[in-house]
Amino acid sequence: MSQQVPSFNHVILLCRSGFEGECSAEIIDRAATIGVTGYCKTDKRSGVVVFTASKPATVMKLIETLSFATMIFARQWFAAIDEVKDLPVKDRVSSLAQAAGRFPRCKELWLETPDTNEGNSLSKLCKGLQKPLQLKLKSFGALRASGRYRLHMLFTAGDRAWVGMSLPGNDAPWLGGIPRLRFPKAAPSRSTLKLEEAWHWFLPADGWGEELKAGSWAVDLGAAPGGWTWQLVQRGLKVMAVDNGPMNNELMLTRQVEHHEADGFLFEPPRAVAWMVCDIADKPARVIHLMSTWLVNRWCRKSVFNLKLPMAKRYLEVCKLLDRLQENCDANGVKITWCAKQLYHDREEITVMVRLVD
Ligand SMILES: C[S@@+](CC[C@H](N)C(=O)[O-])C[C@H]1O[C@@H](n2cnc3c(N)ncnc32)[C@H](O)[C@@H]1O
Numbered sequence: 001m002s003q004q005v006p007s008f009n010h011v012i013l014l015c016r017s018g019f020e021g022e023c024s025a026e027i028i029d030r031a032a033t034i035g036v037t038g039y040c041k042t043d044k045r046s047g048v049v050v051f052t053a054s055k056p057a058t059v060m061k062l063i064e065t066l067s068f069a070t071m072i073f074a075r076q077w078f079a080a081i082d083e084v085k086d087l088p089v090k091d092r093v094s095s096l097a098q099a100a101g102r103f104p105r106c107k108e109l110w111l112e113t114p115d116t117n118e119g120n121s122l123s124k125l126c127k128g129l130q131k132p133l134q135l136k137l138k139s140f141g142a143l144r145a146s147g148r149y150r151l152h153m154l155f156t157a158g159d160r161a162w163v164g165m166s167l168p169g170n171d172a173p174w175l176g177g178i179p180r181l182r183f184p185k186a187a188p189s190r191s192t193l194k195l196e197e198a199w200h201w202f203l204p205a206d207g208w209g210e211e212l213k214a215g216s217w218a219v220d221l222g223a224a225p226g227g228w229t230w231q232l233v234q235r236g237l238k239v240m241a242v243d244n245g246p247m248n249n250e251l252m253l254t255r256q257v258e259h260h261e262a263d264g265f266l267f268e269p270p271r272a273v274a275w276m277v278c279d280i281a282d283k284p285a286r287v288i289h290l291m292s293t294w295l296v297n298r299w300c301r302k303s304v305f306n307l308k309l310p311m312a313k314r315y316l317e318v319c320k321l322l323d324r325l326q327e328n329c330d331a332n333g334v335k336i337t338w339c340a341k342q343l344y345h346d347r348e349e350i351t352v353m354v355r356l357v358d
Pocket of ligand 1: 190222225228244279281
């Protein structure tokens with residue numbers, strides 16, 4: 001077998017089904033910032049975008065240099081060779097192992113599928129292939145604990161897969177970019193998972209205790225019935241829950257929650273707080289204005305909020321909105337950092353985290 005490293009011509013990106021256009025616009029735009037050009041191909045509602053670089057040599061530079069954490073619409077990515085097609089149904093393992101045989105050494109193998117009905121129907125196949133593929137790859141040293149990369153095989157059908165690799169630390173640390181979270185039975189609403197997922201994306205895995213300090217105060221705008229407040233209460237925070245709607249009774253009995261029946265757009269905290277979270281579904285421009293007010297006045301140090309996506313030119317509009325937040329803070333001498341992601345639990349929206357840096 002030749003030792004030549006194969007040609008990684010593509011970057012495969014996974015996104016929410018229906019957002020392939022946004023994901024494509026984003027990767028083309030962001031790749032250009034580091035001098036990498038290319039084009040995207042995608043099928044409608046496939047949840048997969050294939051970015052093909054004009055110069056294949058730039059693909060590894062792209063997935064190693066561009067910060068994955070700054071990508072909004074991509075849930076997962078990896079550099080890939082050309083699609084492996086016509087996999088023999090009776091022996092997919094040999095063909096796939098051969099495809100990955102000349103890759104730089106990888107430390108683990110992830111078998112993934114797009115987040116679509118068709119994709120989900122392939123997950124059983126993935127489960128069945130995981131062990132035999134691992135064994136085969138280990139048998140000729142392609143998979144070793146000391147490997148630098150993560151090996152990905154993304155099945156788009158039973159007989160075809162994208163095979164490639166990502167750099168751990170600059171990819172999503174979950175299969176398919178979806179943290180598997182269990183709905184906590186005691187939580188008052190399913191929305192609770194949105195805030196928990198946001199923390200998984202935006203907070204360092206070993207820093208939750210420091211970031212969400214027990215005893216500190218948070219404001220939850222648009223809090224009812226209390227799914228987000230519940231998350232904050234679980235971490236020991238005290239919460240001003242702002243909503244004209246009713247809050248969950250058990251949550252109120254914890255005595256960690258003050259219910260303020262008020263308009264979230266007019267509410268001013270009696271003192272600065274550690275966190276402000278906001279799950280009010282309103283015009284994104286209005287939400288950005290609200291966030292700017294909180295940050296410029298330093299009413300909170302950190303915030304997680306939702307931005308409903310506009311109907312058209314969604315990537316462009318999101319960039320404009322986030323630029324406006326940055327400009328509002330810059331104009332007032334307030335330093336912030338932010339990141340944004342379309343979470344698994346987000347539908348027609350993205351979730352943003354902002355923090356004051358001084
Ligand atoms: C999606 S729900 C929030 C769910 C909540 N995060 C949870 O986890 O249970 C949106 C909430 O925003 C509230 N809301 C809408 N406009 C508001 C406003 N101007 N001020 C305060 N709350 C508002 C609604 O009453 C509703 O309870």
